[in-house]
Structures are given as C-alpha cells and as structure tokens.
Amino acid sequence: MTCIWLSISILYLPLLVMLVYSFTPSNTMKWxxxxxxxxxxxxxxxxxxxxxxxxxxxxxxxxxxATFIGVFSAVGIFYLRxxxxxxxNATSQITVLNADIMTATAFMLLFxxxxxxxxxxxxxxxxxxxxxxVVAIPFVILAVNPKLxxxxxxxxxxxxxxxxxxxxxxxxxxFPQLITGMVTGFAIAFTLSLEDFIxxxxxxxxxxxxxxxxxxxxxxxLDPTFRALSSVxxxxxxxxxxxxxxxxxxxxxxxxxxxxxxxxxxxx
Amino acid sequence: xxxKNKIYFKRQHFSYPYIIICVVFVxxxxxxxxxxxxxxxxxxFSFDNFVDLLNSGTTYxxxxxxxxxxxLTSFICIILAYPLAMLLANTKFNRSRxxxxxxxxxxxxxxxxxxxxxxxxxxxxxLGEGYFSVLIGMVYDLFPFMLMPLYTILSGMDKSYLExxxxxxxxxxxxxxxxxxxxxxxxIVSGIMMTFMPALSLFAINDMLGDAQLYLFGNMIxxxxxxxxxxxxxxxxxxxxxxVGLIVLIVSRSKxxxxxxxxxx
Numbered sequence: 001m002t003c004i005w006l007s008i009s010i011l012y013l014p015l016l017v018m019l020v021y022s023f024t025p026s027n028t029m030k031w032x033x034x035x036x037x038x039x040x041x042x043x044x045x046x047x048x049x050x051x052x053x054x055x056x057x058x059x060x061x062x063x064x065x066a067t068f069i070g071v072f073s074a075v076g077i078f079y080l081r082x083x084x085x086x087x088x089n090a091t092s093q094i095t096v097l098n099a100d101i102m103t104a105t106a107f108m109l110l111f112x113x114x115x116x117x118x119x120x121x122x123x124x125x126x127x128x129x130x131x132x133x134v135v136a137i138p139f140v141i142l143a144v145n146p147k148l149x150x151x152x153x154x155x156x157x158x159x160x161x162x163x164x165x166x167x168x169x170x171x172x173x174x175f176p177q178l179i180t181g182m183v184t185g186f187a188i189a190f191t192l193s194l195e196d197f198i199x200x201x202x203x204x205x206x207x208x209x210x211x212x213x214x215x216x217x218x219x220x221x222l223d224p225t226f227r228a229l230s231s232v233x234x235x236x237x238x239x240x241x242x243x244x245x246x247x248x249x250x251x252x253x254x255x256x257x258x259x260x261x262x263x264x265x266x267x268x
Numbered sequence: 269x270x271x272k273n274k275i276y277f278k279r280q281h282f283s284y285p286y287i288i289i290c291v292v293f294v295x296x297x298x299x300x301x302x303x304x305x306x307x308x309x310x311x312x313f314s315f316d317n318f319v320d321l322l323n324s325g326t327t328y329x330x331x332x333x334x335x336x337x338x339x340l341t342s343f344i345c346i347i348l349a350y351p352l353a354m355l356l357a358n359t360k361f362n363r364s365r366x367x368x369x370x371x372x373x374x375x376x377x378x379x380x381x382x383x384x385x386x387x388x389x390x391x392x393x394x395l396g397e398g399y400f401s402v403l404i405g406m407v408y409d410l411f412p413f414m415l416m417p418l419y420t421i422l423s424g425m426d427k428s429y430l431e432x433x434x435x436x437x438x439x440x441x442x443x444x445x446x447x448x449x450x451x452x453x454x455x456i457v458s459g460i461m462m463t464f465m466p467a468l469s470l471f472a473i474n475d476m477l478g479d480a481q482l483y484l485f486g487n488m489i490x491x492x493x494x495x496x497x498x499x500x501x502x503x504x505x506x507x508x509x510x511x512v513g514l515i516v517l518i519v520s521r522s523k524x525x526x527x528x529x530x531x532x533x
Contacts, residue, residue, distance in 0.1 A: 004355055007348075008370050011411070014385035015374065017392065069286060076283025088283065091290045094298075097461075097516055099469030101486050102505050105493060106297035109502070113300055134293040137286065156279065166277055197380055197472060202493075214380045218476060222384060230381040237376040245369055 015234050022227040038228035045225050051213040059193035062132035066189040067182055070140025078148050092138040104202040107131045123205025131203050132193040140185030147181040304502035317503035334485040338467035341406040345414035345463050353418035375412050383476050401477040406467055413462035421455030457519055
C-alpha cells in the first residue's frame with residue numbers, strides 16, 4: 001500500500017508544485033505573495049483564452065464526428081466480407097501505430113496538395129478537425145467492437161422487419177445497445193485531440209491550440225498564466241473523474257443490493 | 269420507383285464512407301510522402317535523399333541515440349510498472365478501481381504542461397537540463413501507457429493458475445517466473461508498443477528538458493521540415509515508417525508465436 005501511495009505522490013508532485021505556484025503572480029517560479037491574478041488572466045489574456053476556445057471546439061467537434069463515423073464504420077466493417085474486412089482493419093491500424101510526427105507531416109503534405117489542386121480548405125479549424133477525426137476513428141471502432149460482438153444479430157433484422165429503415169434501425173435499435181462503447185470512444189477521441197501537439201503544430205494554419213501556444217511560448221519563457229490553466233484543468237479532471245467513479249460504484253453497490261434482495265445472482 | 273435498378277442497401281455499406289476516408293486521408297498522404305521522398309528539390313525523380321541520409325554519419329548517430337532512449341524509457345517503465353500493476357491487480361489495495369483512476373488522471377492534462385511542471389520541479393530539485401532529465405520526462409509521460417495494459421491483463425488473470433502452481437510445489441518466485449510472467453506477456457507487448465513507439469518520435473520533451481547534446485529522430489525530421497528541406501524530411505520519415513512497420517511485424521509474429529505456444533501447452 002505504501003508503494004502505491006508513494007508512486008501516486010511522485011506522479012502528482014510536479015502537478016502539485018504547479019498548483020501551489022499558480023497562486024503567485026511572478027513570472028518565474030518564485031513565491032511573490034498570494035493572489036488569484038493568474039486565474040483571472042486565463043479569461044482576460046486574449047491569446048490564451050482564444051487557444052482554450054479553439055482547443056475545445058476542435059476536440060468536441062472531432063470527437064463527435066469520430067464517434068458518429070466510428071459507430072457506423074464498426075457496424076459496417078463487422079459485416080464486411082473477409083478480404084475487404086482485413087484490408088480495412090489493417091489500414092485503420094496505420095494511424096494507430098504510426099508515429100505522430102509521420103501522421104502530422106503526411107497530413108500537412110496532403111492538405112497542401114489539396115489546396116494546390118484548387119480545392120478550398122479553410123486553414124486551421126477544418127484541417128485540424130479532419131486530422132483529429134481521422135486519427136480518432138480507429139479508437140472509436142476499437143471501443144465499440146467488443147460490444148458489437150456480444151450484440152444479438154437478430155436485433156438489426158428485427159428493426160428492419162418492423163419497418164424501420166437502415167438509418168432508423170441504427171439510431172433507435174443499435175445505438176442504445178452500443179452506448180457504453182460509444183461513450184468510451186468519445187472520451188478517447190476527445191482526449192486524443194486535447195493531448196495532441198505534433199499534428200496541431202503542422203496543420204494549425206492560422207490558429208493556435210493550447211499545445212502549440214505552450215510550445216511556442218516556452219522559448220521566450222512560459223507565460224505564468226499557463227500555471228493557473230494547468231491547475232484548473234487538473235482540479236476539474238480530478239473532481240469529475242472521482243465523482244463519476246463514486247457515482248458508478250455507488251450505483252453498482254445499490255444494484256447489487258437490489259439484485260440480492262430479489263434473490264438474483266448477478267453474473268460477474 | 270425503378271426497383272429494378274435499385275441497389276439494395278446492406279449493413280456492410282455503412283463501412284464504405286470510412287473506407288473512402290481511409291483511402292483519402294491515410295493511404296494517399298503516405299503515397300504523397302513517398303513521392304516527396306523520391307524527388308530532388310527540382311521535382312525530378314531521384315534516390316539522392318535516401319543515399320544522402322544513409323551516407324551521413326549523423327543519421328546513424330541520431331538513430332542510435334533515439335533507439336537507446338526509447339529502449340531505456342520502455343525498460344524503466346516496465347521495471348516500475350510491473351510490480352505496481354501486480355499490487356493494483358490485488359483487489360485488497362484497489363477497491364472500486366479508484367486507485368487505478370488516480371494513475372490515469374495525469375494523462376488528461378496536456379503533456380506539454382505536464383512536462384513543463386516536471387521541468388520546474390526538476391529545477392527546484394537542482395537537476396538541470398540534460399540526458400537524465402529527458403529520460404525522467406519520457407518515463408513520467410509514458411508511464412501510464414505501460415501501467416494500464418499490465419494492470420488490465422494482471423487483474424483479469426485467473427488466480428487459480430497460481431494456486432495450481434502452489435499445489436504443484438512451486439514457491440512464489442517460481443510461480444512468478446513460470447506462471448504470472450508468461451501469462452502477462454500480451455500485456456507486456458502492448459505496453460512496450462505504447463511506450464516504445466511514441467518514444468521513437470517524441471521530440472518536444474527533448475526540446476524542453478534536454479540540452480543541445482541529445483538530438484533525436486523527431487528533432488531531425490522537425491528541423492528538416494522547419495528548414496523547408498521537405499524532400500529530405502520525407503525520406504527520413506519514410507525510413508522511420510519502414511522501421512516502425514518492421515517492429516509491428518516482429519511484434520505481431522511474436523504475439524502469434526506466443527499464442528501458438530500457449531495453445532500447444
């Protein structure tokens with residue numbers, strides 16, 4: 001137990017140092033009196049608030065797109081015939097396994113070629129959303145697949161037999177069955193986009209994300225506002241995940257109690 | 269309705285948009301990359317970029333340094349993560365998986381911010397920029413990617429194998445080497461894939477924590493693109509792609525081999 005807590009504290013030590021120093025307004029890491037100034041700066045500092053906004057817009061839209069396309073693709077690929085199925089799966093693995101810098105530069109060359117051909121592609125938002133979506137789709141497929149394997153194959157046909165079209169069957173019958181996989185996929189896609197630096201660096205066009213802004217400002221000494229920003233992110237993530245986990249484990253417990261009181265034995 | 273000419277929609281057709289996406293955004297970019305790598309700066313076909321790279325000592329030095337760093341990173345991650353994963357897989361310490369969650373949370377914080385925090389901490393501790401700091405940074409950033417697959421496989425392991433081992437007279441050391449370690453092999457493989465591969469191309473950590481001594485593959489590609497030497501950069505990227513492909517091939521072979529051995533015994 002001591003080992004576990006020791007490693008957790010080592011893991012969190014840098015973040016805690018950051019947290020402490022986000023309450024002091026000095027440029028370097030020197031204590032310079034307590035203040036909330038840096039936290040205020042997150043909202044007033046034009047460049048940073050812009051980057052935060054861009055990052056969130058790109059992460060949300062690419063995660064939603066990737067989840068949507070990913071679910072349909074997972075279902076489609078699941079029912080593909082062997083040779084095409086294998087090829088598609090192998091191709092989708094390329095972006096998963098490839099080094100980020102390769103993916104980034106390959107996208108840059110592609111977008112450049114596209115604009116050379118004369119197809120207009122708005123810089124920044126469009127390129128980053130496309131790139132992040134493409135990178136995230138395989139992860140969504142991976143997240144949905146286990147659920148899909150356990151899905152009753154007759155459900156889909158039942159939907160069709162009852163007169164729903166393919167699209168309607170997907171949305172009203174299949175989506176609810178795959179929802180946990182979709183949520184996981186969305187979370188992964190969102191995280192990938194937030195975390196990404198190299199793809200953004202090469203395809204950002206005229207806009208900045210948090211990562212690229214941090215990277216470009218490191219050379220001239222990182223703006224102290226980033227300390228506050230990272231602390232806010234840290235505390236938010238910590239709180240959200242712990243609450244979620246608390247709720248879900250409480251739910252599990254109450255479900256177990258319910259099941260026991262009904263005299264049912266829960267599998268697993 | 270011209271039902272005669274109607275193409276019936278089937279479920280598998282849902283995959284067609286993605287197949288198109290794959291072709292346009294995965295296959296075509298790689299072909300463009302290959303095209304750039306096989307052109308000189310005037311746009312003529314040539315192998316010069318590859319020849320130049322393979323004749324230059326810098327390439328091999330960079331390659332060696334990158335491999336060594338990636339190897340050390342993965343190795344240290346395994347050494348640290350394996351015992352921890354074993355502890356976490358023991359439900360006694362890890363009720364309702366909250367503790368595991370605590371290990372994943374830092375992954376949600378932008379890795380540049382994490383690395384920056386680490387730099388501040390290291391400078392407080394009196395560790396300046398250099399190889400050791402870069403190594404610490406790599407391990408710090410990639411550690412969860414080693415821990416999670418190991419934890420997943422160890423917590424899913426059937427404990428009765430260990431009991432069987434004990435019944436057959438193995439002590440705990442023998443049990444570990446003959447039962448736990450072989451059974452966790454797939455977790456080790458995916459952990460290595462998830463730490464070694466990113467470690468090959470990460471250059472931001474070296475920029476933030478390293479001194480000028482260490483020059484990595486990622487730095488080299490990045491600098492070449494920065495200098496607008498796109499053809500050379502693409503050639504270097506192609507070499508890296510081949511290398512990554514080779515590793516994937518070896519790993520998938522060894523996975524199959526281990527599955528085969530597991531099936532046979």
